[in-house]
Amino acid sequence: MNFTFDTELDSFREQVRDFVRSHLPEHIGRRMRQKSFAPDDLHTAEWHGILAKKGWSVPAWPEEYGGTGWSALKQFVFNDECAALDAPVFPWGPRDMVGPVIYTFGSDYLKETYLPMIREGRYYWCQGFSEPGSGSDLASLRTTAVRDGDRYRVNGQKIWTSGAAVARYGFFLVKTDTRCKPQQGISFLIIDMKAPGVTVRPIAQIDGDDHLCEVFLDDVEVPLENLVGEEGKGWTYAKYLLDHERTGSSYIFWNKRELAKAREIAESEHRCGQPVMAMEPFRRRFAGVEAELTALEWSVLRELAGEKTRWNATAVASSLKVRGAQLQQKITDLQMEALGRKGLRYIAPEEMVDFPATALWPDYFVGKSSVALITRAATIYGGTVQIQRSLIARLAFGV
Ligand SMILES: Cc1cc2nc3c(=O)[nH]c(=O)nc-3n(C[C@H](O)[C@H](O)[C@H](O)COP(=O)(O)OP(=O)(O)OC[C@H]3O[C@@H](n4cnc5c(N)ncnc54)[C@H](O)[C@@H]3O)c2cc1C
Structure with a gap:
């Protein structure tokens, strides 16, 4: 069996190739060749910004939020070509995870506040799901968010949070109700990583990097409007994110x-x-x-x-x-x-x-x-x- 793409996709591939060849900065390409797996987050954001100017930074998003309207196969060809030419390509937290959750379940406020900055690659984001003792058994997580007037007070600890030390924002799973079944008490919050009470401690890794972090949340105040979707539905959104x-x-x-x-x-x-x-x-x-x-x-x-x-x-x-x-x-x-x-x-x-x-x-x-x-x-x-x-x-x- 010989799988081939049609000629329209072939000419699209040429177009992508020309763009990447002429716009990918050499320092990012070299870094990708060296580190292969995890180029510096700032490099990823820099490349994302270059794609944003072309209108190609969030290809899979709906067009109303800046997506390209490309077919799934066109997106495949785009990513294939970027990777072959050493541009950063992999599931990228803000674009591939929290972005789709926000435009699918988030309020107008969240869409207006966060989608443009993700589309433009302005900041790095981290994913605060895992905790000590709650990795595979994620629903057992213990970080709590308690309502206090117009905000939540968040307390707990996350671990293995990739890129937390360079992230400006994080999307976190927290417990807003500890009395119901574990999955039903989980909510999905966006947290400003520079907020008072957030402490990030990088973990030394076997590969010499320190991209993974511990994140401590001590009475961190998070505005109620940073709740994504409904309180207690965080588990559903997390599953959507992982399947997406x-x-x-x-x-x-x-x-x-x-x-x-x-x-x-x-x-x-x-x-x-x-x-x-x-x-x-x-x-x-x-x-x-x-x-x-x-x-x-x-x-x-x-x-x-x-x-x-x-x-x-x-x-x-x-x-x-x-x-x-x-x-x-x-x-x-x-x-x-x-x-x-x-x-x-x-x-x-x-x-x-x-x-x-x-x-x-x-x-x-x-x-x-x-x-x-x-x-x-x-x-x-x-x-x-x-x-x-x-x-x-x-x-x-x-x-
Ligand atoms: C490089 C790296 C990056 C990461 N980045 C992030 C991130 O950005 N954000 C984030 O939230 N998390 C992140 N993680 C955490 C990751 O999601 C967890 O490590 C993973 O879910 C496993 O959880 P754990 O480490 O607690 O191991 P455990 O759940 O304690 O598992 C230990 C071992 O027991 C096995 N095991 C556990 N339960 C069962 C079962 N029911 N049946 C059979 N076997 C079982 C597991 O397969 C594993 O081999 C990252 C981890 C790594 C290594």
Whole structure:
């Protein structure tokens, strides 16, 4: 079977390619090549601002809020091309998570206040869901928001909050009622990360970065109008948010780009006088991963084309997430194997930018050990693979 896009999509791809080539700042492209997974949040916001000027920053949003009106396949081609050219592409909190929740469930005030700033990429946002002891069992979260006149007083602690140290706003799950069933007492709040009582403490990570944070909320005052939708419906909105980006959780564009990088490394690095790619065991493993990635891409495309399946949306989302996360790890394993001993050399994030590439230590090697380490987390964040498998078993197979 040979899947092809129609000629209109091919010419659209050309248009996107020309734009990205002429507008992606070199420092962002280089940073993406080095860190692969998590470029600096400010770089992501900078690229988002460039896309905003073109009207391409929130392609999937309804047109009335600045969306493009592109078909799902056109959006796929856009993201595919951006990723291939080293522009930041992945589910991005403000654009792909809180934005859709606000325009679907939020008040006019929230839409008018926050959607323009998200569309223009003005600030970074973080997602405050997980707590110590409440990760997989998220409904057990204990952070409370108690009404006090025209505001809530929020108390509690979040953990693993990506990018909290650079975020201007956060979208948080909090308990507004502790007397009912856990899911029914949860509400969805937007919190100003600069508000008095918010303390952010970065966590040192194995990859050398400190993007993940603890967030302490001590009597933080949040205006009532920052409640999204109805009080006690936060669980419904959180599920909508997680399902909304269901094809994005496959990290298909990231995986495609990184497999291309694995190929580049394997064709450039030599062992026993031949390119690593020419070595039979490596070629076999590479071909296996490539086949799995192609299967994942077609699954995503079938989903985007609206093909009916017997599975419900959450089961589909979970299966794409499991496959995508496993592939992230398999692909970085290939990169490390192709690099051989070079993969053991660690370059700290702050040294990467000015790292002087040489024939022995080419640009493609910089940051790869960090990326291999942080992708171990792919099977944890956004819901662990064990939890996703249980969901698939229950929702798709009725087990
Ligand atoms: C890199 C990274 C970024 C993250 N970013 C964010 C973020 O921005 N915002 C945010 O809110 N959170 C974030 N998280 C947190 C993430 O969502 C949680 O780590 C995840 O949901 C797992 O929760 P936990 O860490 O508490 O592990 P636990 O829930 O304690 O799980 C520990 C282990 O037990 C297994 N387990 C637990 N329950 C079951 C069960 N019922 N059946 C079978 N196995 C089970 C799990 O699969 C896992 O292997 C991030 C995490 C990482 C690693």
